Amino acid sequence: MWASQTTKTTLLENILGYFIAAEPSPILLVQPSVEMAQAWSKERFNATCRDTPALRELVTEQKSRTSENTIQLKTFPGGNLAIIGSNAPAGLAGRPRRVVLLDEVDRYPASAGSEGDPVALAIRRTESFWNSVVYLTSTPTNKGTSRIENEYEQTDRRMWFVKCHKCQHEQTLKWSNVLWEKDKPEKAYYQCDECEARWSDEDRVQAIRGGKWIATEAFNGKRGYFLNGIYSPFKSKRGFVSRLHQMAQEFLESKKAAKSS
């Protein structure tokens, strides 16, 4: 369960690259819709293969109509990758798959046509593999009805703990600790939970780099990972002095928009 602007898509690409190169298997990748599946294949998958020598050799580009590789089906030695939409029941039923990757599950319909829950349909494909891997990812949408939140709650709930550079206290990052003086979002800072030291944006990024996953519940066979937007490793957009400034400004703007509507 990761916020947008963390590294969600990159993580999915790395998992996929690992299985293609190191443990070739029949793989199913599900995007919310057929259109999104095709766009993902053309924009993300092709670029990943083009720029990664280990994959470039294995997944040959679609060159002709008779090519084994189409937009929604990629073959490589020892396996293949079907890229489908959660709204297309035909794609969800079919041959067994060892690896099932479900992207942006909070944007899936409740039912794929009249066939039922697309997540359950996709996971059913792995039943004949003892070593199957199922990966679900999403930015959570509405609290209470979010698929990813519901899934995360059934895991060991890992969170990324970071250390304060002043007092060494280990903590998770929370929005309530992003603070600024009234009307001065450009002065936003992060406040340590323990010693109340003010972290600059560089301190925050340093702390994230040195952090680690810690499970907050007992392991029961499912690992879950949580990241909110305060963990974003990316630089701020132009016009902001820091990522914290951007977060504060965006918060103030959304509050203003909510008031005027």
Ligand SMILES: [Zn+2]
């Ligand atoms: Zn501290």
